[in-house]
Amino acid sequence: MDAAFLLKLQSAGRLNDGDRERLSKLCDDIRPFHARRDIIREGDRPDHVHVMIEGWSCRYKMLADGTRQITAFLVPGDFCDAQITIFDEMDHSIGSLTDCKVAFVPRALIAELTEQPAIARALWWASLVDEAVLRAWIVNMGRREAQDRIAHLICELHARLRNVGLAPGNSFELPLTQEELSDALGLTSVHVNRTLKRLREDGLMTFRRQQIVITDVPALRKIADFDPNYLHLPAGVGED
Amino acid sequence: MDAAFLLKLQSAGRLNDGDRERLSKLCDDIRPFHARRDIIREGDRPDHVHVMIEGWSCRYKMLADGTRQITAFLVPGDFCDAQITIFDEMDHSIGSLTDCKVAFVPRALIAELTEQPAIARALWWASLVDEAVLRAWIVNMGRREAQDRIAHLICELHARLRNVGLAPGNSFELPLTQEELSDALGLTSVHVNRTLKRLREDGLMTFRRQQIVITDVPALRKIADFDPNYLHLPAGVGED
């Protein structure tokens, strides 16, 4: 199977075999991380760009009162910090959620790769999708109550994971605690727990032992008001 | 005074006089919009990139239940839809909030301009700042209650407007209704109203007749837990 980032960048279209060959150099330096470690911290000035190869991590920000907000889940194929090519320092942290493997890519290699227009375009595309996902999260947190909000996040992850081959059928592995889920949703873990129970009782989805099973895809999408258009997936992947 | 987008892109550094000269071509086709009109709609495939020259607009998304969530305020100097260079269609709408002036820039001109590395870098920089702002909004909506949330938004707008010369001192024009403010904050206008009252009574800030006056900058930043680092402004501008 192709590396996830190839599957992902393919969605941007127009990559030829040469591009794919060049991109494989991203994998030259892959390092393991244990679960719940910081991969990069706010304020860091890393000299590598990091790409998720295996496992899950998240962007997050700690607040003064000790609460945490997760602003993105990073799955295989996602770039952690393309922005440090431009910014001086990280304005948020990235932490592993599971044991994972991360490619360390020298800035110079990124510069070299982006001389290929198709690759530069694919990376820009990836960054714009990230932006669209952030907007969707804002809508989610601003205008949906707990049940619908959780449903939307699950629909999104389902679609994204299918796109990189990690969600066959209507279930997928979600290696998060309810606490981590709540940090992403802007809720408390207690309320997430109660709401998951309701989703289960309503026959929409279950989440047990880090496994999501969507029992009723159309119904879940309906209450979530989920439209995958913002993910800009290749035709067909978001459907179903 | 320079056009706002020059002031803004300058923050990315490294623009020389030639670049600034080239960028001035962005202003060749400026069109007026009345307040509360759509400039671009979800699903559109515009053939121009739009740049705010004067007035305010916002990105927003309508939900099935008729509620609205604003995901960004666009002020002079902001690019509305650089993404349509890459994506087929808009995944959200952009609407004017005030009467405003918008530059229509042919895609071809963007392509031409981005052949200059410094300009390409500046545009990428702008897009990354947008992303950082989106993350800050997520943190805001997820982990701050109403008073602190409003305070944070006001601190952010204050810093951004100072950067383009639109907020001398500790006050600035905010041409929004409380309804529009609430659509951005994920609150109801009634609650925004009550909370503004509290902010006023606490001597932190006032909002009357579309004018924000920050009465106590350090205190407002304190309750908002505001750190302007994510805006990546030139040294000094975010400070006070």
Next chain:
DNA sequence: CGGAAGATTGAGAGTTCTCAATGCCTGTGG
């Protein structure tokens, strides 16, 4: 088997929402 982390549940408090009424300000027409 014992611990520790995570999930679940209960009860009560706090925040935010909904619905509805009232007040204020501005622009228009008489």
Next chain:
DNA sequence: CCACAGGCATTGAGAACTCTCAATCTTCCG
């Protein structure tokens, strides 16, 4: 120059949603 209409802002009261704190149950793993 004044009356009036319409759009916002403001306020009240009660309902709904979410949070906090704390106890208990499960699961996982050494």
